[in-house]
Amino acid sequence: DAGVIQSPRHEVTEMGQEVTLRCKPISGHDYLFWYRQTMMRGLELLIYFNNNVPIDDSGMPEDRFSAKMPNASFSTLKIQPSEPRDSAVYFCASRISGGAVEQFFGPGTRLTVL
Amino acid sequence: GEDVEQSLFLSVREGDSSVINCTYTDSSSTYLYWYKQEPGAGLQLLTYIFSNMDMKQDQRLTVLLNKKDKHLSLRIADTQTGDSAIYFCAESSGSARQLTFGSGTQLTVLP
Numbered sequence A: 001d002a003g004v005i006q007s008p009r010h011e012v013t014e015m016g017q018e019v020t021l022r023c024k025p026i027s028g029h030d031y032l033f034w035y036r037q038t039m040m041r042g043l044e045l046l047i048y049f050n051n052n053v054p055i056d057d058s059g060m061p062e063d064r065f066s067a068k069m070p071n072a073s074f075s076t077l078k079i080q081p082s083e084p085r086d087s088a089v090y091f092c093a094s095r096i097s098g099g100a101v102e103q104f105f106g107p108g109t110r111l112t113v114l
Numbered sequence B: 001g002e003d004v005e006q007s008l009f010l011s012v013r014e015g016d017s018s019v020i021n022c023t024y025t026d027s028s029s030t031y032l033y034w035y036k037q038e039p040g041a042g043l044q045l046l047t048y049i050f051s052n053m054d055m056k057q058d059q060r061l062t063v064l065l066n067k068k069d070k071h072l073s074l075r076i077a078d079t080q081t082g083d084s085a086i087y088f089c090a091e092s093s094g095s096a097r098q099l100t101f102g103s104g105t106q107l108t109v110l111p
Helices: none
Strands: A005-007 A010-013 A019-024 A031-038 A042-050 A053-056 A065-071 A074-079 A088-095 A109-113 B004-006 B009-013 B018-024 B031-037 B043-050 B055-058 B061-066 B071-076 B085-093 B098-101 B105-110
Touching: A005 A088, A010 A019, A019 A088, A019 A109, A031 A074, A031 B098, A042 A065, A042 A074, A042 B098, A053 A065, A074 A088, B004 B085, B009 B018, B018 B031, B018 B085, B018 B105, B031 B061, B043 B055, B043 B061, B043 B071, B071 B085
Parallel strands: A010 A109, B009 B105
Antiparallel strands: A005 A019, A019 A074, A031 A042, A031 A088, A042 A053, A065 A074, A088 A109, B004 B018, B018 B071, B031 B043, B031 B085, B055 B061, B061 B071, B085 B098, B085 B105
């Protein structure tokens, strides 16, 4: 398996633009997590899905952020409109339910909002 | 809410042992983890320990858990320059096992 795939790897945009980050989890994994990494706040959970259903979005910073999972192999995290303080590395991770312990992380998308 | 704390920096000489410490507050944590992040890369799981264990050894890595004090440590024996990275402590609880991370410890291995 190719692991968790994220695109784009780098995104530079201007304040006010819409940004869409994409994630393909490992096939067969039924949990999908979005995390954000910043110098100020470290790694924080934004939202997670189970079987394509959003379960906990309490970490989503504000209404400008939205996430969807239309099917088991694809998720998006959208920021509209983007602001400079959204600049961060966004990670997607997936896990299989049951006894599995490990979350597998993608390489991340480095977002810069100018 | 849950909180996980780590010291920010550690420097060691190549060949020495490294010990990275972590404290957490959530007494319901079921698993505790150590992740490694190299520059520009994602997070790689190094090892984990179940909360009812007090030690786990995996090759050069030794994890010690003091559940009473909510203290976790990672010892890396014979530290190499390739071990230079950021090490994150994390805890999980609940059925989803979503992770709460510490701030990360930047390990620098000097030749």
